[in-house]
Amino acid sequence: MSAVPILEVENVSKRFGNFVALNNVSTRFEAGKLSAIIGPNGAGKSTFFNVVSGAFPPSAGTLKFQGRDITGTAQHEFARIGIAKSFQITTVFKQLSAHENVRVAAQMRSARYQLLTPRAKLTALSDRAHELLARVGLASLHDRTAADLAHGQQRALEVAMALASEPTLLLMDEPTAGMSPEETKVMMDLIVQLAAERSVIIVEHKMKLVMGICERLLVLHHGEFLAEGTPDEIRANTEVRRVYLGQG
Structure with a gap:
């Protein structure tokens, strides 16, 4: 395991007025891994993605990329330091x-x-x-x-x-959104190939989709950290099963 994680999230919160979209979330993503951020709709996944990709500054907490504090770094600087992203809504010309x-x-x-x-x-x-x-x-x-x-x-x-x-780190927000089963299979195969060359973190609400390919999963629920671990550990987690597995 790398001594320095590719991305580290320390006590990160994000508020929009009185609404708390993320509440004191801490986790770390190891370099060279294919990881996923999962949770039911409304769990805070998209907000988390926007914070770690530089679209939203955190209201509190710290982001570190390869050990470097990037909290508050301008979004356009992320690609320059080695972080690229693809969004849930296609953004091609x-x-x-x-x-x-x-x-x-x-x-x-x-x-x-x-x-x-x-x-x-x-x-x-x-x-x-x-x-x-x-x-x-x-x-x-x-x-x-x-x-x-x-x-x-x-x-x-x-x-x-x-x-x-x-990029050193590729962030992907619901990469199979709106896809047919055939398109989904092609995209998931591509993600696995890309993860052999760089660190990849995907945000997804379809738990079954990522269970077979990801090495580590972070589960969010109502904007808070619920659990993290290997697919087997997540499957066996009582709280995850209670709030999520019945919905996926």
């Missing part, structure tokens, strides 16, 4: 081709403030985009407009865009 979407994502990483990009670098970015599309199974659809892709293919395209930043 619908009017661009699959290849153009990934090339733009790669260009944002390599030339953030460079208005005039040399042709040689554009060629390298184009090659990188082709490589990432192949990585997520979209090589044959590189010229297809994103709007014309099936829902599962759009989600895969978003993953390719996230990978363009070459």
Whole structure:
């Protein structure tokens, strides 16, 4: 086990006015692991995702990435330090081709403030985009407009865009939302492959979906820490069974 976790959450709370969405949650995610944050609808999973991905600053508590305090770090800095994310709602450029979407994502990483990009670098970015599309199974659809892709293919395209930043940690919010069983199988297989190369944390409410692939699970309930452990430990946990397993 790595001495320094990839991500550490210490006593994190998030309030919206008088509403407490997260209450004093502490946990740590080890490097090189495929982990999941699970819980019934309304458990606080999306708020947790938004806090650890930099979208929401915590109201209290500390976030550490590879031992470095990143509490309050601007959201746009997360990709630069090695954290990428894909959202529950697909965020691709619908009017661009699959290849153009990934090339733009790669260009944002390599030339953030460079208005005039040399042709040689554009060629390298184009090659990188082709490589990432192949990585997520979209090589044959590189010229297809994103709007014309099936829902599962759009989600895969978003993953390719996230990978363009070459993240150490990939965060995925309900990656199979709205997918058919066939699309779900393809996405789960892709997640397992990606987790062989980097740390991956997924947020999911379908417990059965993650039980077979994740090494460690964190269970939230009403915005509070309920349990964490291996799939077998979570299955055997009386409190988890009471509040969750009957609903999944």
